[in-house]
Amino acid sequence: MPDSMMMFRLSGLPDFQEGDDLAQSIIDTLALNKQQLVEGDILVIAHKVVSKSEGACAYLDQVTPSPEAIELAKTVNKDPRKVEVILSQSKRVVRAFKRPDQEEGTLIAEHKNGYICANAAVDESNADHPGQLILLPEDPDKSAQQLCLALEAHFACNLGIVISDTFGRPWRLGQTNVAIGLANVPGVMSMLGEEDAFGRPLSVTAPAFADELAAASGLLMEKSAKAPVIVFRGLSWPKTDSSSRDLIRSHNEDLFR
Amino acid sequence: MPDSMMMFRLSGLPDFQEGDDLAQSIIDTLALNKQQLVEGDILVIAHKVVSKSEGACAYLDQVTPSPEAIELAKTVNKDPRKVEVILSQSKRVVRAFKRPDQEEGTLIAEHKNGYICANAAVDESNADHPGQLILLPEDPDKSAQQLCLALEAHFACNLGIVISDTFGRPWRLGQTNVAIGLANVPGVMSMLGEEDAFGRPLSVTAPAFADELAAASGLLMEKSAKAPVIVFRGLSWPKTDSSSRDLIRSHNEDLFR
Numbered sequence: 001m002p003d004s005m006m007m008f009r010l011s012g013l014p015d016f017q018e019g020d021d022l023a024q025s026i027i028d029t030l031a032l033n034k035q036q037l038v039e040g041d042i043l044v045i046a047h048k049v050v051s052k053s054e055g056a057c058a059y060l061d062q063v064t065p066s067p068e069a070i071e072l073a074k075t076v077n078k079d080p081r082k083v084e085v086i087l088s089q090s091k092r093v094v095r096a097f098k099r100p101d102q103e104e105g106t107l108i109a110e111h112k113n114g115y116i117c118a119n120a121a122v123d124e125s126n127a128d129h130p131g132q133l134i135l136l137p138e139d140p141d142k143s144a145q146q147l148c149l150a151l152e153a154h155f156a157c158n159l160g161i162v163i164s165d166t167f168g169r170p171w172r173l174g175q176t177n178v179a180i181g182l183a184n185v186p187g188v189m190s191m192l193g194e195e196d197a198f199g200r201p202l203s204v205t206a207p208a209f210a211d212e213l214a215a216a217s218g219l220l221m222e223k224s225a226k227a228p229v230i231v232f233r234g235l236s237w238p239k240t241d242s243s244s245r246d247l248i249r250s251h252n253e254d255l256f257r
Numbered sequence: 258m259p260d261s262m263m264m265f266r267l268s269g270l271p272d273f274q275e276g277d278d279l280a281q282s283i284i285d286t287l288a289l290n291k292q293q294l295v296e297g298d299i300l301v302i303a304h305k306v307v308s309k310s311e312g313a314c315a316y317l318d319q320v321t322p323s324p325e326a327i328e329l330a331k332t333v334n335k336d337p338r339k340v341e342v343i344l345s346q347s348k349r350v351v352r353a354f355k356r357p358d359q360e361e362g363t364l365i366a367e368h369k370n371g372y373i374c375a376n377a378a379v380d381e382s383n384a385d386h387p388g389q390l391i392l393l394p395e396d397p398d399k400s401a402q403q404l405c406l407a408l409e410a411h412f413a414c415n416l417g418i419v420i421s422d423t424f425g426r427p428w429r430l431g432q433t434n435v436a437i438g439l440a441n442v443p444g445v446m447s448m449l450g451e452e453d454a455f456g457r458p459l460s461v462t463a464p465a466f467a468d469e470l471a472a473a474s475g476l477l478m479e480k481s482a483k484a485p486v487i488v489f490r491g492l493s494w495p496k497t498d499s500s501s502r503d504l505i506r507s508h509n510e511d512l513f514r
Contacts, residue, residue, distance in 0.1 A: 003268060005476060008261035116428045125462070166462070170427045171373045173506050174445035174465025176472065178429065188431035205382070205423070207475050208431025215433065216473030218464050219262060219492060235476060249430050 005234035008035075009220045009227040015128065018055030023150035026229060037151060042160040042185055042235065044177070044217035045147070046228035048126050050137045050163055058085045058122070060131040072096060076105030082122070083107070085133050089120035111136065114248040115180060117167045136165065140181025141243050148183035158239055160185035164214040164221075177218045179210035179247060184239045186210065187246030208247060209237065262491035265292075266477045266484040272385065275312030280407035283486060294408060299417035299442055299492065301434070301474035302404070303485035305383050307394045307420055315342045315379070317388040329353060333362030339379070340364070342390050346377035368393065371505040372437060374424045393422065397438025398500050405440035415496055417442035421471040421478075434475045436467035436504060441496045443467065444503030465504060466494065 013029050016022065026043075030036055037043075051057065065073070065080035069087055073080035075096045087093075090109040094116060098105025109120040113136065121136045137143045144161040152159050163181030168174075179187065189209045217230040270286050273279065283300075287293055294300075308314065322330070322337035326344055330337035332353045344350075347366040351373060355362025366377040370393065378393045394400045401418040409416050420438030425431075436444065446466045474487040 002477070004263060004265035006261060006263040011260060166464075169465075171506050172435065172465065172468065172504050174463045174468065174504060176465050176468055206431045207423075208426075208429065208433050209476075211429065211431065211433055212472045212475045215469045216476060218469045219466075219473060219489075220259070232476075247429050247431060249428050 002234050002236055005232060007216065007220055007230055007232050010035075010229040010231065011227065013049070013226060013229060015226075016049045016052040017128075018053065018057075020053040022049060022053045023147050023154075026147075026151065027154050037155040037157065037159055037231065038233065039157040040159075040233075040235065040237070041157075042162065042213060042232040042237070043147075043151070044162045044164050044213055044221070044230045044232065045144075046177075046221060047121075047136055047140065047163050047165050047180060048123070048134050049228045050140070050143050050147075050181075051134050052128075054137050054143065056135045056137050057127075058088075058133045058135060060085075060133065072107070076107060077102075078104055078107075082133065085135070086120045086122045089122055089135060113140070113180070114245065115165075115167070115178075117165070121165055121180075136180060137163070141183070141245075142181075144181040144183035158184070160237065160239070162210050162213050162217075163244075164217060166218070176211075177214040177221065179214045180244050182210055182242045182244050182246075184242065185213065186238060186240045186242050187244065210242070210244070210247060259491050259493055262489060264473065264477055264487055264489050267292075267486040267488065268484065270306070270483060270486060272483075273306050273309040274385075275310065275314075277310040279306060279310045280404050280411075283404075283408065284411050294412040294414065294416055294488070295490065296414040297416075297490075297492065297494070298414075299419065299470060299489040299494070300404075300408070301419045301421050301470055301478070301487045301489065302401075303434075303478060304378075304393055304397065304420050304422045304437060305380070305391050306485045307397070307400050307404075307438075308391050309385075311394050311400065313392045313394050314384075315345075315390045315392060317342075317390065329364070333364060334359075335361055335364075339390065342392075343377045343379045346379055346392060370397070370437070371502065372422075372424070372435075374422070378422055378437075393437060394420065398440070398502075399438075401438040401440035415441070417494065417496070419467050419470050419474075420501075421474060423475070433468075434471040434478065436471045437501050439467055439499045439501050439503075441499065442470065443495060443497045443499050444501065467499070467501070467504060 060081045063081035065084040069084035070080045073083040076098045094108040111120045140163045148161045161183040162179045164177040166175045187210045189207045317338045320338040322341040326341035327337045330340040333355045351365040368377045380391045397420045405418045418440040419436045421434040423432045444467045446464045
């Protein structure tokens with residue numbers, strides 16, 4: 001493990017539209033900034049630019065809400081078409097809630113990929129225009145892997161990618177970025193078999209490496225600025241065949257429920 | 258917001274015993290490494306060194322378990338004296354659980370300071386000898402503030418401190434470090450009133466700044482090595498009168514329950 005590392009954000013990326021080549025934009029922007037990627041760099045990328053370039057968006061004027069969406073919309077004072085989009089992204093609604101001081105409530109939902117988060121990660125912020133909703137990429141691991149291959153080919157080195165979204169947490173206030181798509185980067189570093197500084201087994205210690213990276217990216221990834229790509233340099237990490245599913249607790253293992 | 262930042266870990270800190278001066282040790286170790294702290298540096302410090310230097314420990318051979326502890330110990334196959342210590346640190350037990358493949362189960366508990374975590378943060382790893390249990394510091398915010406004042410006085414600059422512990426998460430596998438004690442560093446950065454890159458209000462965005470720092474520290478803070486202090490350099494952040502309580506969701510606001 002190294003003694004230090006650094007992070008920098010990529011400045012000057014364009015807005016993205018469906019069909020744009022995100023990898024090429026990252027390459028071009030690095031070149032403009034006279035920067036390049038080197039062996040072992042990890043990029044944390046806010047999913048919104050991935051979603052936009054893949055066209056993972058919904059448009060309210062194209063949505064017809066189901067009776068279920070119309071009913072649920074009343075509970076949380078949301079546009080029923082928005083609720084319909086949220087339901088289309090969800091396995092189940094965990095909770096529907098609107099506090100008296102809120103104009104619009106929240107649906108805590110289990111996204112079809114297994115993440116439990118507000119509104120099944122359907123988001124209006126940083127949309128290009130009113131009525132556009134940004135969804136998660138269809139297969140965020142695949143998106144990460146394709147991006148990674150393109151960047152590795154260009155820079156001729158091993159890289160890692162974490163696609164992130166911003167989630168609230170049970171029990172704790174504020175949001176942190178979490179990993180929703182991975183290429184090469186381990187989701188969880190298992191420390192089974194390792195020992196603490198005093199020689200006792202670290203049997204249950206398993207740092208959520210990809211979530212540590214995602215959370216750290218929030219220190220430089222300002223939502224109100226256009227800084228969706230953060231580069232981590234100087235870490236040593238094992239290149240693995242990883243998936244964001246490695247970070248999802250199965251229902252029957254969830255001690256916290 | 259800066260474009261880049263760096264983190265380094267402090268190498269060569271000693272083991273700590275009750276009564277040791279942690280601030281002085283940090284100062285001495287920095288001097289040995291020809292390093293110093295500068296304006297705006299934030300230190301994330303693993304609580305164990307704070308707890309040990311404050312004597313926030315329990316010793317199994319000094320504990321008499323209550324009937325409640327003895328009963329609960331059977332459910333999770335723990336030493337009843339350890340359960341007694343966990344109960345002494347807890348407001349309530351959220352869940353007692355032992356999977357068939359586990360030798361010893363887990364008590365998810367609400368610590369008396371409000372954190373919900375495994376075994377009320379009572380920990381055997383990195384204890385100095387068998388039978389010693391490390392607790393959280395009695396008042397982690399106060400510990401952080403005292404350390405911060407001592408370091409600020411020595412280095413004549415404004416600093417921030419986050420005392421961290423390693424917590425599991427509902428729904429997600431692996432652990433991340435979270436903030437349990439704060440000096441000067443905001444727990445949550447409220448972005449009320451700010452706008453996204455397209456001019457829409459970021460009404461619910463509130464990055465959990467102190468938890469982002471804590472999680473990031475895990476990238477360099479190896480449990481099996483002795484690296485309990487990580488220095489963050491290059492961030493710009495508002496010095497605030499903060500408390501780790503700023504990060505705790507009140508029961509009635511917890512949408513995820």
